[in-house]
Amino acid sequence: MTEEKAITEAAGRGTRSIPPIRLTDAEAGAAEFAGSGSRTYNYFEPKGRRATKYEDVTVDVQPDPDKYLTQGWILGWPNGDLGYDASWTSIKSSNWHEFRDPNEEWEKTYYVNNSNSVRQITQSIENAKSENVFQYWNKSWLPMLAKHVSAWSHVDHGLGMYVFMPAQRAAMSNMLNNAIAVNCMHKLRTAQDIMLYNLEISEIFSEDEFDPTIHQEVWMNDPSWQGVRENVERIINAKDWAETTFAANIILEPLVGELFRSQFAMRFAPLHGDSLTGSVIGVSEREFNERDLRYTKEMFRVFGEDEVHGEENRQLMQEWLARWTPYSVAAAKGLAPIWSEPEVKPVSFDDSYEGVKSRFQGVLDDLQLQLPKEVTL
Amino acid sequence: MARRSVTKAHKKIQELSWDPTFVEKDPKYKTDYVLTKGSQKDPMKQVMQSYFTMQEEKDHRVYGAVDGAVRGNMWRQVQPRWMEWQKLFLSIIPFPEISAARAMPLLTEAVPNTEIHNGLALQMIDEVRHSTIQMNLKREYMKNYIDPAGFDITEKAFSNNYAGTIGRQFGEGFITGDAITACNIYLQVVAETAFTNTLFVAMPSEAAANGDYLLPTVFLSVQSDESRHMNNGYGTLLMALANDENKDLLERDLIYSLWNQHAVVDAAIGVFIEYGTKDRRKDRESYAEMWRRWYYDDYYRSYLVPLEKYGLKVPHEVVEEGWNRIWNKGYVHKVAQFFATGWPVNYWRIDPMTEEDFEWFEHKYPGWYDEYGKWWEHYSSLSEPNGHKPIAFEDTGYVYPHRCWSCMVPCLIREDTVFDFVDGQWRTYCHEYCHWTDTVAFRDTYKGRPTPAMGKMTGKREWETLYHGWDLADIQRDLGYVRDDGKTLVPQPHVLFDEKKMWTTDNTKGIEFQSPNILLNQMSDEEREKHMAEYKAGFTINTSY
Secondary structure, rough: OOOOOOOOOOOOOOOOOOOOOOOOOOOOOOOOOOOOOOOOOOOOOOOOOOOOHEEEEEEOOOOOOOOOOOOOOOOEEOOOOOOOOOHHHHOOOOOOOOOOOOOOOOOHHHHHHHHHHHHEEEEEEHHHHHHHHHOOOOHHHHHHHHHHHHHHHHHHHHHHEEEEEEEOOOOOOHHHHHHHHHHOOOOOOOOHHHHHHHHHHHHOOOOOOOOOOOHHHHHHHHOHHHHHHHHHHHHHOOOOOHHHHEEEEEEEEEHHHHHHHHHHHHHHHHOOOOOOOHHHHHHHHHHHHHHHHHHHHHHHHHHHHHOOOOOHHHHHHHHHHHHHHHHHHHHHHHHHHHOOOOOOOOOOOOHHHHHHHHHHHHHHHOOOOOOOOOOOO | HHHHHHHHHHHHHHHHHHOOOOOOOOOOOOOOOOOOOOOOOOOOOOOOOOHHHHHHHHOOOOOOOHHHHHOHHHOOOOOHHHHHHHHHHHHHOOHHHHHHHHHHHHHHHHOHHHHHHHHHHHHHHHHHHHHHHHHHHHHHHHEEEOOOOOOHHHHHHHHHHHHHHHHHHHHHHHHOOOHHHHHHHHHHHHHHHHHHHHHHHHHHHHHHHOOOOHHHHHHHHHHHHHHHHOOOOOOOOHHHHOHHHHHHHHHHHHHHHHHHHHHHHHHHHHHHHOOOOOOOOOOOOOOHHHHHHHHHHHHHHHHHHHHHHHHOOHHHHHHHHHHHHOOOOOOOHHHHHHHHHOOOHOOOOOOOOHHHHHHHHHOOOOOHHHHHHHHHHHHOOOOOOOOOOHHHOOOOOOOOOOOOOOOOOOOHHHHHOOOEEEEEEEEEOOHHHHHHHHHHHHEEEEEOOEOOOEEEEEOOHHHHHHHHEHHHHHHHHOOOEEEEOEEEOOOOOOOOHHHHHEEEEEHHHHOOOHHHHHHHOOOOHHHHHHHHHHHHHHHOOOOOO
């Protein structure tokens, strides 16, 4: 029997050296002294009675010269802009730190949520494959998937990669930027969800039945899609992070995104025997409605109700509505011809568009905004 | 998702990109580099569908370990000496992490390669993960470690502290100025490929030796994401190397990045590992030995030098001078001595060194005792409040240092100090390379070519300037480094948890604080020359004070 070594001595086998374990009694409550009970982050005001974990891991990680950053930003831009500069948006705020993401997203939640979305789509496709439901699909529907449903992936990719990714660099607090970053993740993932769905279908049907790359040609040249592409490209090229978030989530998504996803893809597919596409597209529709639109409305509610700049901000949002709504209206109306393409037509474009118009009006009402007189939906 | 299908999926998602035609692309972020569309690939071949589920599983393991640490009372065995330095480290590191997320669009705007953009998108998501998972780790420390003071004010303290500012440049350097300088060379090629080895591999090993297995759990999980980021950086670097016009800028940016991060990261991590540990086994690696292995051999010799065959001009002399400072000039020891001198304006405690520590230092760094031993003995005897002042204000012979205008670590290797009249004021620099960084690299031209995208140094770069002429107790109150009884200080020059041995503002009032830079600028030319000559000659620690 080997002799037991005291736990406080390092002991290895042979020449191995291992660090000693020393019992230090350094756990909470082992001694009482000034500050020994101070066990919450105390440098910010939580929104509720107690700080949430989301607030604890997010608030003030991006510092602010108007708060505690006494030496200021120490590296800046060649034109004199600061590391984070309020001039990067026309929105003004008396407190950039007021906004809290109603979805309370931080790393643990976004991995769980996105993984659940991935699993939902993967399992739907696996179930469909195991039952070979594709044999019941109306073949005339396949070009709709190849051309139009797949073309929507470019919208999500463009918004994710070139609108929300730059926007999450630029906002004036960590809470704003993190919420936008999670939006960016959703869009990048849903773009790939659609592309990989395209890949799955291409492995089931022949290329004559389903052209897996025609979506690129449609996106670039099909007249029905050029309004959508123009709208996306113009948002990509705009520089004001709040304006691009507004143009994408308050205008483009309700008027065009929901029109295409809810009114076209999810309504037309089942009547062609396709019970799968709705499951795939429905995930991104839910993420937009339940998460991305939710944080965006809260963000612009806070800006619009700012005690000093609220009036001015609402006026600015009115100007943005006047600038961007015509592009989204043109994009939506440009899609009208695709409503005529499927063999079975459960709804007319006009009825579909009526639905999203009232939905869009509801979003504006929530933000106490009015459709500008010069804009016709 | 099987690996083969991931490869197919990765190929498929390349169909998502397109060249806009309705607008002429006007990049939000600019570069002075010339990049042409390249064929560089993303070797990691991740798609979101494989990525999110993989990361979710990694998270499950991390949070399982967190639960285990809480249930198993890990804090009964953690070393307070180690945990106290985490108040500094974990206040700093979430900002560079989130800055790395914010930096990604600089590259998506500047790099004409959409396959690399996909890799950058994954990196953005990783970096948000790293920032918030580290904030959560710190939250666990605050809730479970014997002394939460300092953790409870963490992001405020990071924002208003001199050491926080030093660390902050590590993040601000990722997100400002020339897109390639900031995000590719400074972040991906140097910070992530070189210094994450010491940050996220060497640090966890030392944490575990001090009874803390949560930091290894979190940081090794973080490090497992870094290989993706290194690959992103490598692809973009090859694109830059493909054009001869970029050679000078690459040389500039490598000198700046390698030097600045040596100055900043080695200062911090070197001190945490050498002075924050209780593990004094003679055969455990010193920071100098770790540096040699992780940085010199694994990064410099294995990654950087082979790039010379592609035309990269590697600034060997910068790497060698970093080693010279660590091995021959006692850089890490001098930084530790400075941190401990400045304890009254810290937000963490610093444990005195003991005979056992002295023996280890002498074994690892022969000659250590002669240079630093006596001062640490003074620190120890001045650690409990017994009617004397904090060590910085007692006459030990130590001269409070000037601060480097570039890296903002003080000019601790006195003989290397440079002073110069720049942009209308006298500035001090810790080394000729830091002088070069301010006066040559961060300027509108480089070697005769315009560099309109290069960033600018801004802000109040000498922290002491903010409090010149203030009473020390007022500074501590202004910073918020006073505990909830209104007088006991957050920082203490010991890890004793007996209230009777803790310093309060009563012990620090009546002591005037001064800014060396303001004083330097007030001197006549003759006084300044004399002062700097004396400063560069160094000091001798008194045998008694």
